Amino acid sequence: MSRAIVFDTYGGPEVLRTVQVAELTPGPGQVRVRVKAAGVNPIDAKIRGGRLDGRVPVAFPQTLGNEFAGVVDRVGAGPAAYPVGAEVFGFTSMSAYADHVVVGVDQVTAKPAALPWETAAALSAVGQTAYNALRILAVNQGETLLVHAAAGGVGTVAVQLARLLGATVIGTASERNHEYLRSLGATPVVYGPGLTERVRNLAPGGVQAALDCIGADAVRVSLDLVENPGRIGTTADESAADTYGVHRIRYERSAQTLAELARLYCAGKLVLPVAKTFPLEAAADAHHEIETGHVRGKIVLVASG
Numbered sequence: 001m002s003r004a005i006v007f008d009t010y011g012g013p014e015v016l017r018t019v020q021v022a023e024l025t026p027g028p029g030q031v032r033v034r035v036k037a038a039g040v041n042p043i044d045a046k047i048r049g050g051r052l053d054g055r056v057p058v059a060f061p062q063t064l065g066n067e068f069a070g071v072v073d074r075v076g077a078g079p080a081a082y083p084v085g086a087e088v089f090g091f092t093s094m095s096a097y098a099d100h101v102v103v104g105v106d107q108v109t110a111k112p113a114a115l116p117w118e119t120a121a122a123l124s125a126v127g128q129t130a131y132n133a134l135r136i137l138a139v140n141q142g143e144t145l146l147v148h149a150a151a152g153g154v155g156t157v158a159v160q161l162a163r164l165l166g167a168t169v170i171g172t173a174s175e176r177n178h179e180y181l182r183s184l185g186a187t188p189v190v191y192g193p194g195l196t197e198r199v200r201n202l203a204p205g206g207v208q209a210a211l212d213c214i215g216a217d218a219v220r221v222s223l224d225l226v227e228n229p230g231r232i233g234t235t236a237d238e239s240a241a242d243t244y245g246v247h248r249i250r251y252e253r254s255a256q257t258l259a260e261l262a263r264l265y266c267a268g269k270l271v272l273p274v275a276k277t278f279p280l281e282a283a284a285d286a287h288h289e290i291e292t293g294h295v296r297g298k299i300v301l302v303a304s305g
């Protein structure tokens with residue numbers, strides 16, 4: 001037997017509970033991973049709270065968690081891409097809040113020794129989302145990118161990847177995160193009324209692209225600043241994407257992108273702060289934390305014992 005965190009009904013963080021589940025067996029082309037750490041994302045809380053009912057299929061008792069890092073402890077039939085004992089990290093769908101996950105070998109990549117477990121577990125969702133967003137928005141050297149919610153998980157990675165591409169980045173955050181944004185290479189600006197004017201003052205050459213990682217009025221502000229709506233994307237506001245015809249940044253994952261993000265981390269070109277860790281069985285506390293909406297970087301569940 002091993003443990004998983006499940007919920008049986010939509011509700012607050014208190015609906016999350018720890019259960020014993022039957023041992024998972026990997027099929028052909030799969031590995032079983034003993035999870036050492038699992039990333040927590042805002043979407044986990046949205047699913048748990050029922051905000052995505054009808055859009056994200058849920059089967060009670062439902063587990064959560066889309067990303068993890070751990071050690072391969074069983075290998076399915078067929079050529080073994082990863083042997084038992086391999087240290088890996090990867091992505092899954094609503095199953096990583098557990099002692100074990102079973103995934104295809106194309107959903108993991110080798111964890112470099114220099115990449116800490118917690119960071120590895122936190123890299124997939126925000127890293128791959130930011131990576132895809134910059135590709136979709138075609139951010140280029142010499143351009144200015146506006147990132148809304150730049151101190152969050154997606155924003156943190158997007159700022160750094162855009163800087164590596166040679167772009168200037170303006171990032172929105174509350175005052176307490178301004179020094180942090182400067183450390184990532186962005187020019188900080190407070191969000192709220194008057195944002196459009198403040199950004200205009202910071203960008204005399206204009207803003208060529210914008211990435212919304214928060215919703216609210218971020219897309220509307222972006223439309224005021226960016227000439228081409230095709231260079232605006234949102235990870236957080238599907239209805240604004242539909243209304244205004246800007247890019248909705250969709251779920252798209254690959255082990256290759258993950259390996260590239262790890263390479264950047266190990267080369268000292270990417271950081272992803274883990275704001276807090278919680279033991280697996282305290283997933284409800286982790287959800288309280290993510291629902292504050294003010295996490296800097298990431299929240300991670302770690303295996304106990």
Ligand SMILES: NC(=O)c1ccc[n+]([C@@H]2O[C@H](COP(=O)([O-])OP(=O)(O)OC[C@H]3O[C@@H](n4cnc5c(N)ncnc54)[C@H](OP(=O)(O)O)[C@@H]3O)[C@@H](O)[C@H]2O)c1
Nearest residue numbers: 042043129149151152153154173174191235236251294295
């Ligand atoms: N489509 C996908 O594949 C995908 C993948 C990952 C995430 N997402 C979505 O993208 C969004 C961002 O995810 P995340 O993990 O980056 O979130 P997060 O880490 O929880 O974001 C927290 C950050 O939001 C900032 N913030 C709060 N209110 C703000 C406001 N009004 N304006 C600007 N910043 C504000 C906070 O900064 P302050 O404390 O300074 O306010 C905090 O640093 C979520 O909606 C998530 O569900 C989508």
